[in-house]
Amino acid sequence: MPRVFVIGDSITVQFGPYLEPALAGRFHYDRKRDSGSERAEDNLDIPRGANGGDSGMVLSYLRLRRETDPLPPGVLLVGAGLHDIKTVPATGAKQVPLDRYRENLAAIIREAAAMDQTLVWLLMPPVIDEVHNTRLDAFHRFAADVAAYNAAAVEIMGAAGVGVIDLHAFCLPLVPGSFIDHVHYDEAARCKQGEFVARELIARHAR
DSSP states (O other): OEEEEEOOHHHHHHHHHHHHHHHHTTTTEEEEEOBBBBBGGOOTTSSSSTTTOHHHHHHHHHHHHHHHHHHOOOOEEOOOOTTTTTTTTTTBSSSHHHHHHHHHHHHHHHHHHHEEEEEEOOOOOOEEEHHHHHSSSOBBHHHHHHHHHHHHHHHHHTTOOOOEEEEHHHHHHGGGTOOOOOOOOOOHHHHHHHHHHHHHHHHHHOO
């Protein structure tokens, strides 16, 4: 069976327990995991453990793996963007500006190729400004940034021949009703997300 390795933000952490069984018998599944006291679920807004964080953190992780413990050849499913678009309310500064995001994605493509990975990119799910930014004061997110960063990902991945899974479009009918906070989903939605991503991977890559 082909292998799939997942690295992504808290959305991938939460749908992972549904993705794994949906891939059973078709893919060997693995992902970036919690380590010791570094537990993603303790605070989903802080990238640690299984939470891959922003695109720069994903790139650093993949570089470290290539240099010290290369991933076996297979499918590499990556989702990064929600941490990149974190916005400082007082200044409007992004955690990772769009031009740097584009550079990071191009570098992620190179790192995947260097480990003989078939990269698949997962687009960011929706953000609803009036929901997110009234429920969380520490940082804001905006739907306009989701659109801009997702568009950049589609352009860059398309030019490199990398497959894209449109989690954004899939999740649109689920929001805001399935939100449990500012951006995370209830169990029923997580199950649907995991099964959707599994179907996409199987259709594209399983033999």
